[in-house]
Amino acid sequence: MTIRSTTGDASRPTTAECDASRVVTPDTSHPPGAKRLCAWCTGPIPATARQDAICCSVRCRQARHRFTRTIGPTPQGVAPGRPLRLAYADPPYPGNARLYRGHRDYNGEVDHAALIGRLVVYDGWALSTSAHALPAVLPLCPPGVRVAAWHRGERATASRWPLNAWEPVIYTQARPADPSRHTGTTRRVDSLVHGVSAMTTLRRFRRSHPRHLEGSHMTRHDQLRYALAAVARGWHVFPVTPGDKAPSRGFTDWEHRATTDPATIRRWWSHAPYNIGIACGPSRLVVIDLDKPKPGEHPPPRWALPGVNDGADVLAVRCEQAGQPFPTLETFQVSTRRGGLHLYYTAPDSPRLRNTEGDKGNGLGWLVDTRAHGGYVVGPGSFVDLPDGTGTYAVAYNAVPAPLPPWLFKQLSPRPPAVGKPVRLNLPADRRGKFLHAAITGELELLAAAPEGQRNRTLYMAATALGQLVAGGALAESEVTSLLEQGGVNSGLTASETRITIKSGLKNGARRPRTIAA
Known part of the structure; x- marks a missing residue:
């Protein structure tokens, strides 16, 4: 069994959600034909409910599942400013490991007690399990863990209630709650939503719910x-x-x-x-x-x-x-x-x-x-x-x-711009050459006169205009690039941003080649 881990930050206050100790976890081992009991409440599950929707029954949507915000225990050994160590494990459900034979992480039935023992050394961790296994797995966890219903977002917008495709996630946060943010309002069991996907990777979980593990519910x-x-x-x-x-x-x-x-x-x-x-x-x-x-x-x-x-x-x-x-x-x-x-x-x-x-x-x-x-x-x-x-x-x-x-x-402080060297153009002295000379010198004059804050854009427009002539074969790209680089640096831009802007402008100008008649 592989534990995926990552790091976070330990310097931010938090607001804790519901405490798993508030969740009733009855023994759901019962003979065939007996009524199924919800893992979240003691009410019976309707016979028509899907087996994997135990906690999504109508009864679980009632006010009895609106738990008051509680303040979790203060974690030990997390110094302010130290990066947090976070872990996430998604093992096969107890008794179902055989279904994953051939997987690269397959190693037979998972010992959940040993797995939780490996997880608890992290500052924050999460463990995916099933509704049937929840009553057996929860007692193996240390006090203060929380339970969330992690479900697929099957609607275009966020749903208030978990949908049918879901599973419980046991997790613990890396920081205590911030009492100053206690609002006195009530809240039902945590609801974690992830996109519809066949695979759940650490990166997807970390992108969706990092603050659950780190202990912050930033909105x-x-x-x-x-x-x-x-x-x-x-x-x-x-x-x-x-x-x-x-x-x-x-x-x-x-x-x-x-x-x-x-x-x-x-x-x-x-x-x-x-x-x-x-x-x-x-x-x-x-x-x-x-x-x-x-x-x-x-x-x-x-x-x-x-x-x-x-x-x-x-x-x-x-x-x-x-x-x-x-x-x-x-x-x-x-x-x-x-x-x-x-x-x-x-x-x-x-x-x-x-x-x-x-x-x-x-x-x-x-x-x-x-x-x-x-x-x-x-x-x-x-x-x-x-x-x-x-x-x-x-x-x-x-x-x-x-x-x-x-x-x-x-x-x-920026260095004073170097004294500009005179622009020398190797163009023929005919009418075509005069036009190209005027086009280049005109763009360079606009660049030299551009006010601060407009120089980069002016350079881009000049590179775009001259890039059209380069694409049409009227000018050499190397010569235009050299002249514009000199003009950009003389105007106060750095050499690196000058090169990037010129390259982008020439590329844009090449989309509309422009030819000049002889």
Whole structure:
């Protein structure tokens, strides 16, 4: 039997759901022909009910199954900020292991007592079972576990009640409930919904129900609360795709659409529990991202120094080299999903700082990124589930962002653009050559005159226009690329974003080739 495990974040408060100790689990072993009893209540199951729908009978939909919110036991050994260890097991139902003969994990009948003994060492875990096996499996579990009805979402919209295709899941959360969120309202047994699929993988379970194992039941109202808290600080906020770090669909122009209007925030978050994106430029923020290395990642030769293991160590070395103290930690801090840290600072409006990445350009070093104008960060209260890490962005230190140290402001300030070299075009001196010369110089002049914030788009439009001539055979792609790269860098864009934008523009222009008569 294979236990699938993953990790989460241990820094977020929770609200617990129903306690399995409140569920009556009678002995359902009865002679053939006897009335079947519900595993959730002691009422009889209608003779017409499907065998796998025991807990979905009419009786189980009544008020007797609306359990009051309860506060679970405080877990031991989970230090704040430590990544959580989560596990999920879906063994064959007791007595049915023979049906899985030939499966790669098949190893005969599963010893559920031993399996649960392996699960309980994790911070949070889940065990799928059956309604018939539930009365026998529950006593093997430690006190405080919870039971949920995990069912298929067979309707276009979320259903209030479990449907026929379902199974019970025993699980325990990795964090205690947050008493401050106790509402006094009642709630029926947990209802977990997953899509209709023949296979249930750890990734599907983790994407659908990570907060059940981690101990948080974050809703759009919780996310809205975090978004409004950021707006109250004067930060410009926009929605980020749930479970991801990318802006939500339709927010390609997120820096200009980010807002501090609470009414707009409420309207956006009424559609889904979006993650929170904070546009650093309009918010006058400079965020230093101190990251952790990914598994198997080693520092480059420049940073292969004793004691240098992550972004915080790299920044400490940079401070020592500059003869400056480490930036003040008396500022707003957010712990990230992989154990890193975001340090929020404020900076003057001029000159405008841009984003940096690692050692590139005027960056601070390996695993140290910064976000300023043109960049955003995933704000606290967001949950991200990606292949390189799963967890929550949580407030590590709640304070007013401190001013960015002057020496860091100087280090991160954009370098003055290099003096542009004269544009030389190797074109014939006939009428066709004059037209092409005017087309190229016109686009380069528009790029040079573009205001900040419009330069990348202007470069893209220039590459698209000249890409049509390249596709039509009037111009050489290498020559156009060289001229546009020079113009983009001279306008203040970085070399990397210049190359990416030009490549995209030329590709778009090639869709509509344009020829020039001789």
